[in-house]
Amino acid sequence: MKLPDVGQLRLDLEIAFWRHGWRLPVALLALGLCLVVWLFWVPMQVASASRASEQLKRAQLEARRPVGNTAQEPPLQAFQHQLLPQAETTLQLRQIFQLAANARLTVAQVDMRRQIDAAGAYSQLQIVLPVRGDYLSIKRFCSDLLQGLQALSIDQIVLKREQPGQGPVDAQISLSVWQEPGEGSAR
Secondary structure, three states: OOOOOHHHHHHHHHHHHHHHOOHHHHHHHHHHHHHHHHHHHHHHHHHHHHHHHHHHHHHHHHHHOOOOOOOOOOHHHHHHHHOEOHHHHHHHHHHHHHHHHHOOOEEOOOEEEEEEOOOOOOEEEEEEEEEEEOHHHHHHHHHHHHHHOOOEEEEEEEEEEEEOOEEEEEEEEEEEEEEOOOOOOOO
């Protein structure tokens, strides 16, 4: 196939411009842009959509699969292996207070109560910890708590500030320390 001469092509375009005005170059440009979109962008979008569809199908299949092997230990036993010794409650509380001090938080009066599971499988030490400090310190403290004590959960955080956007934040953090049932309960 022989390519047209560039000079002749330019001359033909100029003649067409003089005959049809500015609409022809705009129409040719729009046609060229549509062609580029159709040849390049549309196939990329179709391929991306098909990949996303395949990933969604795989995720749905994985979600339907049973978690773990049925030959593994029951979930309650796995939970019981994570429980902290009840005899070390004082040490665990010291660790919580040390993490608060490391985060530069002031701790007010702490309320605690213990609940024992009806089956005697575990006990829950519920702690309400009022702290005061800046927001980032409270966030760091909560993160350190979750990383430092494996059998601890943060049940609720209530933040309050006297003046919006200024001053320290008062937070009431409700924690649960999950512990072994203790001496008096049967396992």
